[in-house]
Amino acid sequence: MDQRKTTRPVVAVIGGGQLARMMQESAIALGVDLRALVESRDGATGQVTVNSIEGTPSDDALVDALVDGADVLTFEHEHIPQSLLTRLAPHIPIEPSAASLLFAQNKLAMRQRLTELGIPCPQWARVTSVDDVRAFGDRVGWPIIVKTPTGGYDGHGVRVVDDASDVAQWLSERSELLAEEKVPFTSEVAALLARSPSGEIRSWPVATTEQVDGVCSVVTAPASGMSDQVVNSAQDIGERIARELGVTGVLAVEMFVVGQGDNQHVLVNELAMRPHNTGHWTIDGAVTSQFEQHLRAVLDLPLGDTAALRPGASTVMVNLLGSSLPDPARALPAALAAGGPRARIHLYGKEVRPGRKLGHVTVIDEDAAAARAAAQRAVACLRGE
Structure with a gap:
């Protein structure tokens, strides 16, 4: 008898960072067993996932143990050898597939394919x-x-x-x-969506993103200062990429916004085939978070509603990048007071290093500037300022 049919769903995930950690939160609510291959048991995911295996994808025996009896294999990062995926494909569903994941792993392959499809790129x-x-x-x-x-x-x-x-x-x-x-962009946006193996697609509102030294710093959803034409174009491009490349699970498409007025348009910058930093706002700001949706998608379950929880309001997410404190959690009293009662703090349990993503703060408000200021005040406290 196939034990997978008589027990709760098991999702195997490679990676032990904050993304798998946040998948675990959604897995608990859904009654899904998340089994993670983690780099360290005291890392972000190893701390919170009982069913974890310590090791790397280069160890075939550990990977075989990870997927044994699981319903599906997925990932929280793209650094997975194609040879491993080829070996596993006959034995377990892999979402996204190796053929799709290639375009998130190799930027040359991605540029070539998107150009062939006529999708605008630099x-x-x-x-x-x-x-x-x-x-x-x-x-x-x-x-x-x-x-x-x-x-x-x-x-x-x-x-x-x-x-x-x-x-x-x-x-x-x-x-x-x-x-x-070097694109003379005026701003950046991210289209976030999920696609199931059955072909169902649901998109969240397009978000505005801001980077510091190449690292995502602030995300505002829905996108601010964008025409309906640009927002609709960004969402359409994201959904077309998901269909054309056969992506399953969550897909994030980061884009440059170029030009002004009627000449404003988008160019695709990067792809990520997994939950993504630009989608963290969905945990507190959308009916269904990107982490729950990713689990639903890879298990081919009906996808959840992606609408904003507070229509007409702005959800602003600010990353905590580094801290002078040995543990930012020690600053929770000050951070919660500074951010106010609407601030939602998410810490990843990671060792502090300069510039490292240690957590994020989300605030929802009808006034986007007020939400941003509150989130930034809370992050400043977590940084030890």
């Missing part, structure tokens, strides 16, 4: 030599952006380049890089 090129970089920069204008195709996140693996010689060392270490035009 001008780009695959470069394998300093001469290639120089030719591209001369064509689109300096400076340019150069990225490693794989492995980069939160600003890592990205450089602003003024001269082709700036990436000579990088090219000596890698066979190819991605070169992109």
